[in-house]
Amino acid sequence: MYDFYLGGRDNYEVDREAAQRVIDFFPDIVPTTRANRQFMHRAVRHLVRAGIRQIIDIGTGIPTAPNTHQVAQEVAPDVRVAYIDNDPIVATHAGAHLLGTGNTGFFLGDMRDPDAILGHPTIGKLIDFDQPVGLLLVAVVHFLPDDAEAAALIAAYRDALPAGSMFVLTHATEDFHSVEAGMGEARDVYRQRGATATVTTRRYEQILPFFDGYDLVDPGLVQIPLWHPDGELPTAEELSHVGTYGGIGVKL
Template identity: 60%
Template sequence: MSAPDVPPPAPESAVPEFGPYAPGPEHSGFPVEQIDTSRPHPARMYDYYLGGWDNYEVDRVAAERVIEVHPQVRLSARANRAFLHRAVRELARGGVRQILDIGTGIPTSPNTHEVAREIAPDTRVVYVDNDPIVATHAGARLTNTADTGFVLGDVRDPKAILHHPTVRELIDFDRPVAVLLVAVLHFVRDDEDPAALVAALAEELPAGSHLVLSHATGEPYEAYEGGRTDEVARAGVEDVYKSATATLNLRSRAGIEPLFGPFALLDPGVVRVPLWRPDGPVPGPEELNNTIFYAGVGRKD
């Protein structure tokens, strides 16, 4: 599957500063003691999967360990990013003009506000992430245009996000809001109750608001006869994230659907990311089996 709206990874020759002993990207203007480079961070690993440059050696080593046991992870990351773009375009066409992008990760153009404003230039977007490095990049790449903001916050504290001054300044909670939780909730443990976190977000959103959600899974694609559960690969991937700043909690579709809570699922429901309203050829079962994300969009009535 190709994802034309996501750039391919940069060739080795284009990123010589990322050699084995390179120090990683500079982040001037942010207190270095607040940036944990001793452990891999999921946002920076995801940036590496997407071919980005904003990661450290510890992130690249961990990401390569994941690629070793699951070589298709880069394909999955790009398919997930392409889903985000399609969902944002759909909502913009449907009249949504406010977006709260929680767990946005390292900015990878085109970003949410860029995609939405292709259709609706007046869209307001607030980005949220818990990684100070993301905050640094957001200041340089996301918030230098009107009607965009960034909040350093954690999905595990939804009230703090919703009542942050930047959010309250840019988002009118009397009008529909789209909340994006793209590749986020699989970093929330069961005992942290991800469904309750979504419910807390939904509680303060008006009717007509939407939830855009994608989530990693370890189960095989059900329509693929050659599918394999591959417990060894799953365990290997989860093991890598045990040393990261957030653990990976893979869930089945049956475990992901309830996360939508009060948001009624739009067609086609919760499906593998390439199958959510594709704008190109639909990939075959083997490729779907190697795509580790489910996704869906729900609406609060």
């Protein structure tokens, strides 16, 4: 469904039908999803230009080109990327889209088990924790409904990273416009499709502490189209349809 929102082709008829139902209830899912993907591309380029040469991408989802390693390796071909997702369907697509070079790897894992992820053999082959690491948690933390659990998990990953590492986070919010109209119906579609988690929106003051232990890169935690946009600043009308915060932190 996420791939469908992005305009991709790696989706199935049942996904397209369900995704269209979500769009009918909650049209802002499309501009929000696409803004999130565009932010990810800008963030990855920023990491690599800042010297990061190894990236852990947790919750990558079904690959939609350009993927993290493709964006990163356009800037520096030697960047290594470890992809993790908990969906076996993502694993099916990973072989075709994520594992095209010797500098990439994929494995199934649950972000709620940082010890298993950080100790996985694929991480051991690709990631050197004596050097700065880029950690991507893009549009995944809002699937954790408990604030304390989310904070503890982020802290566990942070504590495993060396100083100078960079943390990329995006998170859904209702700060900019209420999404409740239509959101309940959209969540019902996901439940009917067998989704085990739905989005928990958080306000700015709830998301900002996830960057504890990091120095936020300018302009800080902002609505994602405002983070170093490629080209002109988005209009107020464009911003009104994107309910997501994003930011990058550098580990102190």
